[in-house]
Amino acid sequence: MSNGLTDPQIERLILRYRFELARYEQAALHTAAELRQALRSAAISRYLLAFRAKHPDGLREKLERKRSAYAYEELEIDLNSRIKDLSGCRLLAYSSEDAERIVEVVEKHHWRAKLDFPSKSFGEPSRYKAVHILLVTPDTMPQSVADALCEVQVTTLAAHLFNELEHDLIYKEPDGAGASDAEHEHLNQLFGVLQQADRIASKLHSERKRAMAHSELLESAEQLQAALEGSIGRQLDGDLEALYAILSSVLRDLTLPVLEAFGRADDVLAKGRQALEKLGLPDQENAFAYLWGLRANEQFRPLLSIIEEQSGDAFGAMGELLRKARNASAHNEQ
């Protein structure tokens, strides 16, 4: 092992990275598509998503800045094993609550890399506010893109503005030597203002959610989620988009009172979870457990049976889960 990178070694790594750039661009593109789908299923629609492969100049700057931390022999074998942000996606939420929900979805994603990767979290003393999560493109994808790491950063819009400005002034020079006193002062002022912006966005978020929970007609997955969460008193996970599609297709007036004609939401959820456990299907996400709880109703069951038998892939993974649970139920009855 050598001690740190020399300039010629850095140039050789950059030259090689240029040939690999398309792989990391594709990995970022595919990861972004996966994230959009997962967030849509979770009824999260308010965010901005950007993705990119690291520019060769950015990689050169990083290698030069941290040259003592790397060994050329290691990077030569697999650059991505040490430099994990060659592919990157950034998700910017409008409020801290949305950011936390997004983190939850990304952390549960089946592309999550099984690596020991320290996530920077919201509110560290450094004032950098973001969560970093590593995903890895699965080996079922074309070889040119399979097994590439992609670093997903999640933060709020307000925090992003501060992170970027602080990054330019402080991060690259940890003692902040390059920044003037005036710059430090403005940065401090900005931090205070943006914290305030985050707080106000959170209040708006809560207010909006309260209003949605009382919407008469639930005309989107987001409204359904707000209504059920308002009733249950905690967050719902799972494929809320599919739950909305199913309920919307069988109930003429999809409202909370209509849903509660089948029982209080928390009772229905508990009933569904209990029934699934008996079927040997524990740990199902809330959205499906709730649907299975509704299935206990004699009027509801025939309609869900039609979906189980005849919907094909119309209701996606939720339709598949219904069929799986139905088969388990039939097996138990035999």
Place this chain on the structure above:
Amino acid sequence: MSSRKIKLSDIAGALRKFGRENFHAIDVFADDVLDWDSAGLIPLSSTSAYGHECYRFDDHGESFLLTLFPDKGVLRVQAHEFSTPSLNRAAASTALLGAGLGTAAGIAVSRKGEHFAAGILGMLIGAAIGAGMDSGRNASTPPSPVSGRPHFVFSLAFDQHAGEWKPYSGGLIPWMKKTLLADAS
């Protein structure tokens, strides 16, 4: 306008396929229906509880009631056991039949607007939540509208290649409830 069409027997087939024990009626857009002239529609002398023209047709040994909603561009078909055989075929006026259906089909085209490309859609109508199905079947008079009471529905799309109805899970469901259901306000 879409060139794809269904027959009245396809509409009746939806009730058979998805279960008359679950659904008593189906609403479809009037312009989606093929060959009215040869469909064997018999005008009924009485109007329905909706105040609209009613027709009878038979399919696979079953009788069906067809109610026209010209202002909505929609027709509703429901299985119906007639207390007396309606033999009013002689009174059937091709001109009258054509006028009512023509109006309904024209309204359907304009109400569909840009959604005409979605294909042939249907909405099955089931029981009121917490109630049985008897309000919709075997009554001597056509059933009353169920507007205002929460009840079950089921959104469908007709698969032209397979020649059968399938559950529809797309993004047009809220629009279908507002536009395709005959008794939507």
